Amino acid sequence: MNDSNDHSQGNSWQNITFALSIGLLTASINPNLSLYLYERFKVDPASLSLLLGLNSVAGLIFTAAIPAISDRFSDLRPVLCLVCLGSFCGLSAIPFIAEPMMLGMLFVLLLGPYSATSSLFFSYIRRTHPSGSAVLKLRSLFSLAWVIGPASATAAMTAFGISSIFWISAALCLANSVFIWTMPPSKLLKPPPKKRSSGDDIGMISLMFCGFVLLLGTNFITGNAMALLLHQELEASIIQVGLASSLAAAVEIPLFYLLSRFSEKYGRISFFQYGCAAGFLYCVGLASAQNYLQVLLLQPFNAIFVVTVIGTGLTWFQELHPTKVGLMTGLFSNASRVSAILSAPILGATASYFSSYRGPLLAAVAMVVMGSAILIYVARKQSQQPSLSIT
Structure with a gap:
């Protein structure tokens, strides 16, 4: 497939529609799940943590397993269809569950596969658009979804009842299970020439x-x-807090397009280095911010950092093993889940130690320095191995 076809098909209305629908599902359900559990079941903090933990563990397992299994299939549409149907069953069953622990089992059995939907979709896009630019452009729609999704979901829950979000989401999953068949079939990508040992691959x-x-x-x-x-x-x-988050998400949308064009012309490693520098400046600036306006002015740095990490990371992992694009996409998705599991106690411990939420931001400064150093080292090593280079 040539580059022009890749760019035009990357913006096809089917891809855009499906990407936006998945983004809206994630942005609507994830931030409101704890609110639903509290309002519906009046669960105590311990039970709430257990239920959310079960959901996270299920997502971790299925996000690794389902995309990896999908690498055995040439056409990913049947797998996506089955995952959408499973998500439909799980989401539509939630309003009927009367016991919170039964809901925990439902998370594990049916909503775990729902967590793999976005990884599967980006695996499909990478197979149908090998250059990777379509992945970046369609990922921008997730940022758009996070601008409008949470507020739209809470509005629906207020107007139509606390369970309405799951009925709406279930209907969207059912529609997606049919809509996927209007999209072209995917094909397995050809492996690049082997230039290093599997042990080196695993280490990198x-x-x-x-x-x-x-x-x-x-x-x-x-x-x-x-x-x-x-x-x-x-x-x-609360409104001002939400505005700051929405501002960063809104800035991310055009940046995903700029990342695609910039990386094609100069190489992603250059953008990656600048993005990590923006992340460092954001953490330092946020730790020293004295008023709301200063935090707002820092959000473009936040957006550059997020786009760099997610955009570069997703396509970088996919390029490592084109024949195992599902496994690699799921691996990157689980890096986000593992980071949340490990970062949560760091957030709590540093906030308690410093008696301020500036404490966790100092820890974030150290983390962005260490993470950047590791990945810049890997990128330079891979630049000497063209088959695994990110440039």
């Missing part, structure tokens, strides 16, 4: 995974610490 992938866990953990800490810092220490309102 392990280093990459650790580096991205640190950078994604930085994003986790800054996102949560910013909200708490604004609300509790800078006395910003």
Whole structure:
């Protein structure tokens, strides 16, 4: 497939529609799940943590397993269809569950596969658009979804009842299971010439995974610490906190397109280095911010960092093993999940130690420095191995 076809088909209305629908599902359900559990079951904090933990563990397992299994299939549409149907069953069953622990089992059995939907979709896109630019452009729609999704979901829950979000999401999953058949079939990509041992591959992938866990953990800490810092220490309102988050997401949308064009012309490693520098400046600036306006002015740095980490990371992992694009996409997705699991206690411990939410931001500074150093080292090593280069 030539580059022009790759660019035009990467923006086809089917791809755009499917990407936006998955983004809206994630942006609507994930931030409102804890609210639903509390309002519906009045669960105590321990039970809430257990239920959310079960959901996270199920997502971790299925996001690794399902995309890896999908590498055995030439056409990913049947796998995507089955996952959408499973998600439909799980989401439509939630309003009928009367016991919270039964809901925990449902998370494991049916909503675990739902967590793999985005990884499967980007595996499909990478197979149908080998250059990777389509992955970056369609990923920008997830940022758009996070601008409008959470607020739209809470509005629906207020207007139509607390369970309405799951009925709407289930209907969307059912529609997606049919809509996927309007999209072209995917094909397995040809492997590049083998130029290094499998042991070297595993070592580099392990280093990459650790580096991205640190950078994604930085994003986790800054996102949560910013909200708490604004609300509790800078006395910003809930609406102002949401505005700051939405501003960063809105800036991310055009940046994903710029990353695609910049990386094609100059190489992604250049953008990656600048992006990590922006992340460092954001963490330092946020740790020293004294008012709400300063936090708002820092959000473009946050957006550059997020786009760099997610955009570069997703396509970088996919390029390592074109014949195992599902496995590699799932591995990157799980780097985000692992980073959240590991960063949560860091957030709590540093906030307690410093008696301020500026403490976690100092930890984030150290994490972005270490993660950047690891990945820049890996990138330079891979630049000497063209078959595994990110440039």
